[in-house]
Amino acid sequence: MSSILDVQDIHTFIGQYHILQGVSVEVQEGSITALLGRNGAGKTTTLKSIIGLTPPVKGKVVYQGQEIQDMHSFDIASRGIGYVPEHRAIFRDLSVEENLWIAEREKGDFDRKQEIIFSLFPDLKRLIHLSGANLSGGQQQMLAIARALVPDNSLLLIDEPSEGLAPVLIENMIEAIRRLSSESTIVLVEQNFLVASQLADYYVIIEEGRSVKGGRMRDLVEDSETIRRYLGAA
């Protein structure tokens, strides 16, 4: 396996706050990597730094052999990185169909992918003409992920997919993400350790803006000491 994404010691500021103070993440092609850590540790900022919304001031982000840390967001995204932000940032004023259509990178993407998307999220087909504002939380989350599937992405950055979802929906979400991982590499930020441990092959723990530990998920599951120390309760 080779690495598709290599984040090397990035430092990111938001305003005057030095949020990331050295985060390194190496992501193997075809894997699911979970970023773990407490609230405010810098997991979301790491994703945003990769996609270029909060560009790092120091360090490198190498994607498919190319340094992307100085590029514009749209340029990074159009190289095949899909971003699913936290809090289900779908477009409320757009219909479900438009929310998907807007993600087209090449004309016809949406038509081509419709079948896959609706087989993953059958609910969306029924709601296609509804405006985003009228969807339930779970449906919005589905839509946010579906949107990242419209163009051909080789890497998906998914932020807190299970946040605020009912347990039944979490099961669906896990299933959906599993199926996605056969198509593309996934970097996942997940507060819920149970969900993360079921999904991820690898993990990186971020603590106060630094990546402090990483490895195989199955090793972490047995390492209750590390879990207690960095993630609070198991």
Next chain:
Amino acid sequence: MKTEIRNNLTRWLTLLALLVFFVVAARGMETQDWVITLLRGLSVGSVTFLVASGFSLIFGLLDVLNMAHGTMFMIGAYLAWTVYVRPDTFVDLLTPILLLLSGFTLSGVWNKLARNLPRKAGWPKILGWVGLVAAAVVLVAVLIRYPITIWDAGNYSQSPVTYSYLANQGLINLPPGLPFAEISPLVAVVGLLLASLVGSFSLSLISPRSQAVLALGWKNFLPFFFLVLFGLAALVFNDGLTAFLTGLDTTWLFLISLAVGVLVGVLLGSVMEATLIRPLYDRPIYQLMLTLGLSAIGIEVVRTIWGRPEFVMPKPSLFAGTGEGCPATSLADLLANQCSTIWLFEGRIRVYNEIFIPLVGIVVLIVIWILLQRSRLGMIIRAGVQDREMVEALGINVQQVFNTVFALGVGLAVLGGGLAAPSMGLSNMMGETLILNALIALAIGGLTNFPGAALGSLLVGLLQQVIIKYGAIGIPIPFSEAVFKPTPPLVPASTVLLMVFVLLILPNGLLGRKE
């Protein structure tokens, strides 16, 4: 859910109250009075809407309060007037403008060149700035020697009033074109081309685009050659082109002047966004100061070139007939005699002011509505108003969309100016009054809400006209013989009062939503 219902109830009740107000106001008038008041309100509302909608689109998507928007409206009026009454000036300017633009159509070529340069130690950037300054020097050196009537400010700024009057009488007699005296035409053309090529290349050195550069072919050079060709043709056939334009029916000339105005406006907006606004996206206060400053500069430039006195642009022939059969009594009559006025409900209606302008306003409203709701660009705009970052993270170049929207907004304001010129007349300060009206209309309708902009503009226009009308006929005071006649200062005051009334009940405007 409960608060949603209550908010919507408040909204409907407020709209109902406004409707009742206008119905009561209309019932106090004779039929012909309220018909004309309604049409005038629509007319003022349409012009306000053209400015307000662009302003609101720009503010909604870019978060830029473009305080120069009113000035753009004013410039639009003067641009349209110039093409309409002084086509010679327009033709004179055509060559320098087209040649200057030509280089910028090669941006794809320049980007490819710029990317192939070694990008070490920032020297391409330094070279870029040096090139830009050099291009500006060459441009100024050529332009001040280039024979354009507009340069002779002392003479030109005296003449608009006269020319407008003469044009209105159909007695227009343009002065002969100026000869090339201080500079040979060849040197001028070469200088302009040089300035354009060096300038555009330098710009792409300063801010290279990181987008993938496509393979270059002969197609990349096509727009460049066409622009140069047209520019040279305008130079060679200068007098012929002027004669052709003056010989045209004024309706066609009017349409051409509107189109030219909008094109120039779009260009102006695009350049303004790319050069002045773009570096200031993170600094809202500076944007405000910048656009206010631009507004002041724009007013002074217009004053210098066209002078201070107010003048009126003659109406195009389609709306200017006063001969036999006028005022028209039926639509067929109107079309046959091209009357300037028509009898409607026993009132005399000015066709251009009270029918044509509202029609254009409605057409623009529908066109933009379709653009926003049905096109991909419109979808991106609606999405961007809500969450710019996410749009960008989907791989869409929001910067480019910003530029398009800014250009579009300025284009709308310029169109408004051109339309208003024959009805409101031209003055240096016409933009200032209008931007105030537009801001009030937006506050009433909802700042970033497109239907809100239309509704607010309509309400502002109607209210003003109702007050003006009652200023003439008076409002009877109950239990007394006296009538109350609203004085002119009450006209602008009434719209502010309406705004206060609406904002007290609905802080986000009639159709606006909570941010």
